[in-house]
Amino acid sequence: MAGQTLLFTILAAVVALGLSLLFYFYNSTKKRSKHWIIFSVLRFLSLFSLFLLLINPKLETLELSTEKPNLVFAVDNSSSIAYFKEEENVRSFLQQIEEHKALQEKFKVDYYSFGSQIKKLDTLSFTENKTQITPLFDNLTEIYADQVTPTILITDGNQTYGQDYLYKVKQYPQDLYAVAVGDTTSYSDLKIERVNVNKYAYLNNKFPVEVFLSYTGEEPIQKEVKIELGNSKVFSKKISFSKENNSEILQVNLPANRVGLLSYTITAETIENEKNTSNNTKKFLVEVIDEKTNVLILASYLHPDLGAFKKAIESNQQREASIQLISDFNGSLLYYQLVLLYQPTSAFKNVFDQIRKEKLNSLIVTGTKTDYQFLNKSQEFFRKEIYTQLEEFQPSYHSGYSSFQQPDIQFSSFPPLKDYFGEVAFETAPQVLLYQNINGVKTNLPIIATTEKNQQKIGFLFGENTWQWRSKSYVQQKSYESYDDFFGRLIQYLSSNQCRERLTIDAQPFYNYGDKISIIAGYFDKNYAFDDRAKLEISLQEEESEEKFQYPFILQSHSYEVNLSQLQPSTYTYKVTVEEENIQKTGSFTIVDFEVEKQFLNAHVAQLQKISKDSVYFLSQGEALLNQLVASKDYQPVQKSAVKKSSLIDWKILLGIIILCLSAEWFLRKYKGLI
Structure with a gap:
């Protein structure tokens, strides 16, 4: 209790005592009762308790607690354990852990399973078709930060997906013991x-x-x-x-x-x-x-963006891209399904005239060397205010874009683009995929937008240096695939002369068995706005047995999706229909019979030896490992002290004392005829 609070408490006691004596002893106007001492004590207790509530002193108590160290068992739940016929041995080992009284008394034991996902252990099925071990250590590091947590890894050591776990284990701050599951004999x-x-x-x-x-x-x-x-x-x-x-x-x-x-x-x-x-x-x-999309990239000067465009376009062998400087080009555009105009200047006049005359599809890319005065006059789709000031802006994803299905590939983390400052006004409202984000503020100015007019498709990319987006995508994903797929979808949409459809289907021609198999659909109303009220259904027929299946689509943020991962390897034809609408789409896909978990002959003991604190244990040595953990002096309970502060106002007993004293005083005075 602080000195100031103690002083107020003493003062409260003096005041309460003084008021009590003043009322019952020194009050000369009334006849002093012979029970004045009892009345004074009751009045003193009630007043003093009331003053204490007003002062509300803080009381401190020291609480001691004993915290047991954590012990984590991470169990491989992939189908390779079943392939090695070790399911019952693993379950028996877990039962042995639960029945080991000394271990349970010393440690707080937690169980996790891993395969394609990491989760708290509920039941073991040994049916997961992927093994990724690396994320396990990221999750455990986050959960048990700054805590002593020896970890027991029960696995065959064969990882089929993700980054090699050997590197991640070297950064893992806890002691790790490996228990090998599976055959260790070498076979030809x-x-x-x-x-x-x-x-x-x-x-x-x-x-x-x-x-x-x-x-x-x-x-x-x-x-x-x-x-x-x-x-x-x-x-x-x-x-x-x-x-x-x-x-x-x-x-x-x-x-x-x-x-x-x-x-x-x-x-x-x-x-x-x-x-x-x-x-x-x-x-x-x-x-x-038997067909190929040809894209012409016309540029006013050489820039790294051009190479990034070409590589992204040609990542799909259905497409071919040619780069030419406008100063060297004098041919026809009719050979190409799409013309990409990079930073147009007045030298592009004949090209714009030919695009307008032949109603060709195009993608206009602007930047710091774009002649906006010429561009405003040469096309009829947008006008931009002309300023000499340059600005940088980052992309902000617009989930309402509906011309084609495009997920967010972490656009907001991409480096900024550069272009001239100025408002952009479109003749007709476009579909905007990415907006400009300037200094953390999302604007209504587009970076990437598309529009259609008179069977002609036009795309706009405002800003140069998108080659840095492709590089950033590689840093994030260790692959250019996500960026190339994004740019490929844009090119595919713009190069197609098909009319816009109300029902779109995104399905791959084939999938590997064990991977996530999903089909994504987009459905739009008659104004081509995404319709989230529709009910979509897919009908499937297996090719050999002709067995039929039906599944509903599930509404996502701005698309519909159906998960077909439960299907067995085969070829399937499908039909997607919209309830109460005469709209449907058909197609086919094949699920390839490939189980990566069955590709291993034995446990990867050599790899497990590199990560284990001691030598690798086997399931038959489980009892020895558990006894070693119990006997180890490295893992001891920790006694912790905590100072608990409480306010006197939270004491309900004090309120009871006030009520009791005042009530007793009133009844006694009433009984003695003093009221």
Whole structure:
């Protein structure tokens, strides 16, 4: 209690005593009662308690508590555990942990499972089709920050998805013990590690296929590797392997002789008594097309944006981009499905005249060297105020964009673009995908917008240096794919001469079994605004059995989505319909039978040895590990003290004392006839 509060308390006691005596002892106008001492005490207690409530002193108490160290068990819930037939052994080990009284008394035990996701352990199914271990350590580091938390990792050590966990474990601040699950015996094995192939090929051309093969064994072998299309063999070759020469990269060029989705099978001949033969076969699909989109990039000068545009466009082999300076161009634009005009100047006059005459699709990109005075006169879609001041702005994603489906790829984290300052006024309201964000304030000025008029599609990109967006995308995702897909969607929409449709479907031609399989649909009303009131349904038919399925679409923010991950490998035709509307879309896709979790022969003990604090434990040694944790002096309970402060006003007993004293005083005075 502070000195000032103590002084007020003493003063309150003196005042309460003085008032009580004044009323019952020194009051000369009334006859003093012979029970004045009792009345004075009751009045003193009630007044003093009331004054204490007004002063409201803070009381401090010291509380001691004992905190047990945490102990985390992280269990691999992927299908590879079931493939090794270790499910019951893992469950038995967890039961052993729960029944170990000394362990439970010493530690606060938590359980987590991991596979395709990390979550609190409820039940183990061993059916997850991916194993990613790296995010586990990020989550545990965040949950148990600044706490002693030894971690037991129960896994086969084979990661099939994500960043290598060896690097992440080196940054993990806790002691880590590895318990290996699975067979540790080495077997001879020939397997197909990976197949690299483009999704698309062009009719009457050849497309490259790259096959990575590996061999584990002591004896030299020679086996056939063949590629089949249906029942026809299109390639075969004998390849030799040995203990020293244990890998091979096979590069093949296959002909694309017919249009459509073609299913190929690669098979490596099995070794005698080979245990795992599922990794000797892999399938891949190639869609053969007979048309190509040609894009012309016309520029007033050379800039890094041009190369980024070309690479993003040509990331899809259905498209080809050519870069030319306007000073060197004097040909026809009719060969191209889309013309990209980079920072137009007066030298572009003939090009704009030809675009207007032929109603060609175009994408206008502006920047610091754009002649806006010429541009305002040369096209009829927008006008921009002309200023000499430059400004920088970052993109802000607009989820209401509906011309095509485009998710947010963290646009707000992209570097700023640069252009001239000024308001932009459109003749007709465009669809805006990205707005300008200036100094953290979102404006109504567009960065990327599209519009349609008289069967002509025009796109606008206000700002230069989008090449930095592509680089940032690589830094974030370790791949250019997200940016290239985004720019590819824009190019695909602008280069298409099809009329805008009220129902759009985003589906891949094929999926790997075990990956997330989803189809996204967009539905728009007659004014082409997104309609979130519709009910969409997809009807599926499996090709071989002709079995039929029906699933409803689920409304997302500005799209509809259906998850089909439960489907088995096969080819399916689908029809998407809108309830109470005569609108539908049809298509097909194939789910490729590929289970990455079955590609491993044994536990990756060597990898687990690198991350474990001690030697790697096995399930049969589980009791020894648990006893070691109990006996370890590194993990001891911690006694913590905490000062708890409470206000006197929270004491309900004090209010009771006031009421009791005043009531007793009143009843006694009434009983004695003093009232």
